[in-house]
Structure formats: C-alpha cells, structure tokens
Amino acid sequence: MTFNVFDSLTNLYLRDVNTSKKTLLHLISSCPLLKSLTLMIDASQGFDESLDFEEYSLTNLFECFPTIENLSTCFSITEYFDKDGVPHVLPTSLIYLKYVYIDEMSFMYEYGLPFLLFLIRSSPNMEKLKLRVNADRYCHKDPILQSQKCSSTLKGCSDILLEHLKVIEISDLWNKNTKPTLDFVKFIMSKSPALKKVRISLHKGGHRDDKLQISEVLLSSQSASPMVDIIVENDI
Secondary structure (H helix, E strand, C coil), X not given: CCCHHHCCCCEEEEECCCCCHHHHHHHHHCCCCCCEXXXXXXXXXXXXXXXXXXXXXXXXHHCCCCCCCEEEXXXXXXXXXXXXXXXXXXXXXXXXXXXXXXXXXXXXXCCHHHHHHHHHHXXXXXXXXXXXXXXXXXXXXXXXXXXXXXXXXXXXXXXXXXXXXXXXXXXXECHHHHHHHHHHHHHHHHCCCCCCEEEEEEXXXXXXXXXHHHHHHHHCCCCCCCXXXXXXXXXX
C-alpha cells in the first residue's frame, strides 16, 4: 500500500477516521514534509480492530511525523496505541514541534500525566502547550489519591526543563481534575524560564470562588521566569 500522492502534503486533518491503526500509521508516514497534524479519535468509536493483527505503541505513532511543528490530538489515543504503555521519551526527539494541543486531557487516569511528560521530554523546543480538560463525570477513581500520585510523579521529574515554552493554556478546568491540573501547571512554571503567559479557563459549572482561589495558588507559586502573565477566567 502506497500514498505517494501525499509526498508534498504539509497539513493533515483526521477526525474519527474509520480505518485500521496500521493504515493510519502508513498514511502519516507517507507525508515526509508534514508540518501540521490534527488527529482526533472518538473514544466511543476508535479504530477498526478487526483490521489490525498486531498491537502498536505511542512510539510507533509519534515516530511517523519527525518534522511536525503543530500537533493537535486527544488523550484517548493512549487507549489505542497502548503497547508497552507510555514511554519515557522518544528515541529521536521531535525537534521541530512548537505547538501541542491535547483534547479531553485527564489526570484521573493512569496514563494521563505520564503521557504529558512523555510529550514534554520528546519535544525540547515546544513553545506552546494547550490542554482542554475532561470533566471526568463518569470516572470513579478517588480524586485525592490520584492527585497524590500525580504529585509524587512530578517530584521525580528533575530532568525536565522547558527552555522554550512561552505559553500554557488550560480550558474547561473543573471538578476532579482541578488539584492535579494545578500541580502540573505549577510544575511547568517552575521549569520554564521563558514562560510569558499562563491562561486558565474554568468550566461553566464551576463555583464562583474557584477563580479567586486558583489565581491565589498560581500567583504564590515558584516561577523560573521573571515575569509571567497569569490569567484565570470563566468560560464563555
């Protein structure tokens, strides 16, 4: 199977594709000049597993686009490319990757924080990170326990330094994910000497006091950057 027609393709948008993982990987690999990739997989639909005769890992997926500059994807891809779990870092860094957007991000699941840390370690020149948080209404894990696990994981990440990160944006923050998400943002602030802006948009269902409390937490947090604009706002 060949996709020679995509030899010059620089932008690829894929949402809820009805294909196998093997075909998807082959398609993306056949775009050697790819600069921008949007890959959104509906967690309820997924891939056609009947067409795949082997398992694939996140490394298999991310090694398909070594020249990528802008990546938009969803947390659910960790469910489908789960062979060997979440790797520590890619064998070859994504040195051109500047912008990363993760939809439906969740810190309530085992792969949540490790997936983000994997992306950060593998993208040494990342300039902007944007997350839309999943409300996790149907997740029955203990939020306190999950938050403690996230905090423990972050304490073991002394190797991480985001030298080029300028902006981090979080949207739809609410409920169970609030504490671990803020712990992650505080960690990013302490590791990003070039950081200019932190923007957090709260979910419409949040409490009125959340905005003030979150602002106080971030304003009192350690920052590696001498000047960071912290914006906490209600979602419109």
